[in-house]
Amino acid sequence: MEAPVMSSTCETHVVDNQPPEFAGHDLWADDIVLREAVEREGAAAFTGRLQDYARLAGGELLGLSFDAHRDRPRLRTHDRFGHRLDVVEFHPNYHAVMNAAIGHGVAGLSWQQAQAGSHVARAALSYLHGQVEPGSSCPLTMTHAAVPVLRREPGLHEWADKAVAPAYDPRNVPIGGKRGVTVGMGMTEKQGGSDVRSNTTRATPLSGEGEYALVGHKWFFSAPMSDGFLVLAQAPGGLTCFLLPRWRPDGTRNALRLMRLKDKLGDWSNASSEVEFDDAWARRVGDEGRGVATIIEMVMLTRLDCMLGSSALMRMALAQAMHHARHRSAFGKRLVEHALMRNVLADLAIEAEAALAFSLRIAGAVDRAPADEGEAAFARIATAIGKFFVCKRAPAFVNEAQECLGGAGYVEESLLPRLYRQAPLNSIWEGSGNIQCLDVLRALEREPGTRVALLAQLESASAHPAVARETTALRGQLESGASEEAGARRLVERLALALQASVLVRAGSPVAELFCRSRLGGERGLVFGTLPPDAPFVAVIERALP
The missing domain is CATH 1.20.140.10 (Butyryl-CoA Dehydrogenase, subunit A, domain 3)
Known part of the structure; x- marks a missing residue:
């Protein structure tokens, strides 16, 4: 009796009735609602720019987003010698996504090209970006929104100009050595949450005009890898807004201590943190008592x-x-x-x-x-x-x-x-x-x-x-x-x-x-x-x- 012939492929079944990969989609060509709204709201002049980013987002950036999301940010508080670092490390794909977004105007287009339709076009860019890597939208949004606040203070024009610039630079170095910066926020504290008027962080005036030393904490410190942060603190005149940079004007590290990163339900590609200020240098934005x-x-x-x-x-x-x-x-x-x-x-x-x-x-x-x-x-x-x-x-x-x-x-x-x-x-x-x-x-x-x-x-x-x-x-x-x-x-x-x-x-x-x-x-x-x-x-x- 002959032995049965065994299959050499070891296949148990054929895969069928499965959809093809959702990849390489043109997020502009596929979205008639977006196209109509952009034209209706007066941003048709930016169509070419939006088309370019829609193709990039639906293809390359969507591919990059998986590792940017899976490999979560990591906090390094100290180096191996015991020196404070207070830096956040990211997967390279996160930086690639941020570089593409800032380079294409997701954070700065409204202010780079201040013309009719620019806010609508920037909003459309944000919408396109949010479809493929929404975690990175947090620092992009805050950087964009901080610009009109920064522009109010003559001494902060360099910050405003570099927040607008289409240049992403993730290095942790003073602003003078960077072509572009990102801006985060620190508003809420443990005892108050949304009730920011209950903040206890203290701001003590220093000898320099508009300069203060901050002592306190923030319960949610958004995008702690940013170059500077808009924060609220109690000055002598009441709750006040400040720009708190990573580096002091003299080139030394500022006294902000990242305590831990939040372990969040989602938003994994973006870091959120808890922070403490130990006489951290900050520059007042607006009048004392007018923080909100x-x-x-x-x-x-x-x-x-x-x-x-x-x-x-x-x-x-x-x-x-x-x-x-x-x-x-x-x-x-x-x-x-x-x-x-x-x-x-x-x-x-x-x-x-x-x-x-x-x-x-x-x-x-x-x-x-x-x-x-x-x-x-x-x-x-x-x-x-x-x-x-x-x-x-x-x-x-x-x-x-x-x-x-x-x-x-x-x-x-x-x-x-x-x-x-x-x-x-x-x-x-x-x-x-x-x-x-x-x-x-x-x-x-x-x-x-x-x-x-x-x-x-x-x-x-x-x-x-x-x-x-x-x-x-x-x-x-x-x-x-x-x-x-x-x-x-x-x-x-x-x-x-x-x-x-x-x-x-x-x-x-x-x-x-x-x-x-x-x-x-x-x-x-x-x-x-x-x-x-x-x-x-x-x-x-x-x-x-x-």
């Missing part, structure tokens, strides 16, 4: 970037879900051909479009604010509204996209777990949800122009009956002043939905009608995938990702 007023413009810009970051996470999660659904089959047909999956994907697509359109509408208002009081007031309050709502939507959105991939969406190689860990961050950073809602109430009470600006935006789309009905109801509440703290979240949620609807209606978006039916008209449940059965699912999906 000094940084308020910075806060508005960083809150806008929180919206953009959440919109970016939504966009990438949606793209991953659609890519999978178009190539994976189940029960005899592709996932995207199943009616219920189409409902889920279309609902996600509408949410993502509204988030981006609203974010870039605010970026346009920031652009126009210097010459338009109404737009300045709109930007002031809409950032708090959008920061609350858009950032709240991201975690549920990304989780729904994970479900579209099933178990594969829970595995690191799919990218979705990284996006899911990142998703809650923007709702917490720069003031959690309650802080945003209280800020909206405060603005409505103390700054009447914000109420006028909100109603003007809503009324601009009042030709749509659903927007008109909601505008009438909101006008009555806003003008009566009946905005109790306990009901602030509901008010801000309604404002956010109405504002998103108004932006889509004014833009003539093909999804505007379905957004109004589902979000304002109540033809939708509490979870994604509950759009009315007669919705144009195929057209919505094709618009989201051709």
Whole structure:
């Protein structure tokens, strides 16, 4: 009897019914919503620049991001001889990503080319970057937002100029030896958190004009590898803003001690830390006692970037879900051909479009604010509204996209777990949800122009009956002043939905009608995938990702 012939390949099965790699995507060509919003908000002149970065981000930078994320930053407090170092080490891919981002203007374009549309273009760059490596968006955002604060002080012009420069230099050396710098922040302390007026860090005046010595701590010291930090401390005249550099003007190391890095849920590629100041040298920014007023413009810009970051996470999660659904089959047909999956994907697509359109509408208002009081007031309050709502939507959105991939969406190689860990961050950073809602109430009470600006935006789309009905109801509440703290979240949620609807209606978006039916008209449940059965699912999906 002959022996059986054994297979030499040792293969047990053939791999099929799997989607191809999501790689090499042109994030500009794939995103008609982004292209339309950039043109609508006046940044068409920057199209070529955005196209270049979109191709780079969707290809090379997406590839680099995996190691930048997996190999987390490490703190080195001392060298082997016992000397203090207080440096953070990163994977080389992180530096490559930062170099590309700063070189292409993600941090500085608004200030490098101060022309019509530059804030919108910079916002679009931030949105593109946030899709592929959102952790590095933290130092990029803070560097961008710090510039108008630094420019207020004549003695800090070198800092402002080098924060704007398209040059990334990660070396830990004094500013005089660098072409470009990054700027971090240190606002909150252990005993206060968002209540920064309870800060205890002390600032004692020195003999030099505007120079102080700081003693105290910060509970969250963002991007501790930065060259300088905007911090709040108690000066003799009250809570004051300071620039605290890594190096003193005399070329010696400044007395900031990095105690440990935060072990965070997500945002793994970026470092956050706890720090102590031991007579650390700092330069005052603005007047004593005006710390919060000094940084308020910075806060508005960083809150806008929180919206953009959440919109970016939504966009990438949606793209991953659609890519999978178009190539994976189940029960005899592709996932995207199943009616219920189409409902889920279309609902996600509408949410993502509204988030981006609203974010870039605010970026346009920031652009126009210097010459338009109404737009300045709109930007002031809409950032708090959008920061609350858009950032709240991201975690549920990304989780729904994970479900579209099933178990594969829970595995690191799919990218979705990284996006899911990142998703809650923007709702917490720069003031959690309650802080945003209280800020909206405060603005409505103390700054009447914000109420006028909100109603003007809503009324601009009042030709749509659903927007008109909601505008009438909101006008009555806003003008009566009946905005109790306990009901602030509901008010801000309604404002956010109405504002998103108004932006889509004014833009003539093909999804505007379905957004109004589902979000304002109540033809939708509490979870994604509950759009009315007669919705144009195929057209919505094709618009989201051709």
